[in-house]
Amino acid sequence: MARNRNRSRRPLGQLEAEVLAALAGLGGSARTAELVERLDGEPAYTTVNTILHRLHEKGLVTRTRAGRHYHYRLAVDESALVADRMHEHLRHASDPVSVLNRFVRTLTTEEARHLRAMLEGPEGRE
Template sequence: MLAALAALERPAGAAELRLRLVGEPAHTTVNTVLSRLCDKRLVTRIRDGRQYLYRLAVDETRLVAGRMYDHLRFANDPRSVLSRFVQSLSADEERALRQILDASRPEPA
């Protein structure tokens, strides 16, 4: 749900979001999830006529990265987790990760 909102980059109603989700969740399910995300302050909502429009209230990249870090931090063997993660990357994702790692290294003196 958060990814669908992030991809839109604008407020959207539950019906529009439902169409962007994998599978065919019930409209009531989408509304329930959106309500819970509002309670957690991950999304905000504004009234638009008879419906609510929802907007992402957090930086999705920061949120997902934080979750990844939390999972890694509690792993018994973080090195193995990282290894398995890297093995699961597509060629494009691996290239992007290499570019990020190279850019974060300090220049040699």
């Protein structure tokens, strides 16, 4: 029985997001054991396996059998996922301008420089 792939539009849990970020940091492809080592707090192998199974069901990762285990690969663009999560949070905020203001004030100098360049667009880079 095929599962509904539209479920990937639901907001991701924190550990799901961390696993996706770790997978991206490992070049978009890894085994469960590699991800466990990469995650803060070293969650249990079975916990990470459960998260990977959920991400697979949501269509966010693909997997191929590698002996007794699976090798996982990102099936989506991590930056698009994170941007979608940020947008979703803003959409539900009672005062999105205040949220943006607080977010921008927490940026590093380098991050702020990149944001300014993006907001200025091609004409601001002359």
